[in-house]
Amino acid sequence: MSESTTPEAPAPEPAAAPEPAPAPTGPKKRIMIVEDVATTRTLLRRILAQAGYDVIEVETAEQAIKLYRDEKPDAVTMDVFMDKLTGVGALQVILRLDPDARVVMCSSQHDSGFIAETRKLGARGYLRKPFEPEAVRTAIAEALS
Secondary structure, three states: OOOOOOOOOOOOOOOOOOOOOOOOOOOOOEEEEEOOOHHHHHHHHHHHHHOOOEEEEEOOHHHHHHHHHHHOOOEEEEEOOOOOOOHHHHHHHHHHHOOOOOEEEEEOOOOHHHHHHHHHHOOOEEEEOOOOHHHHHHHHHHHHO
């Protein structure tokens, strides 16, 4: 008796790997820069834009309060020393409007007591001038987390 051989069926194709889910795409985080010195605003804008943030800018504390109320940015960098209303005053007003506001104070003032005081008032961080790009990125990321 001869054995009849049947041709083997071809092996099934391996299942294709599922397509990876697309990376989440949401709106960019919006950061408001409050700084009365144009060159400093420009530097901060460049650092934050290169880090992928949407940036809006104002020159005064009064403008900051109005824009915060209207736009509600995700975070704020706030110069401490400005004409008329100071950054500390604006911080207090913004926190009354929104207790969850994420404000990072900015100054060349390096006094640890002063820095601690801004933290007690509700600031989420403190950046020392002159700015280092990595310090800016880190402070904003921490404020947003």
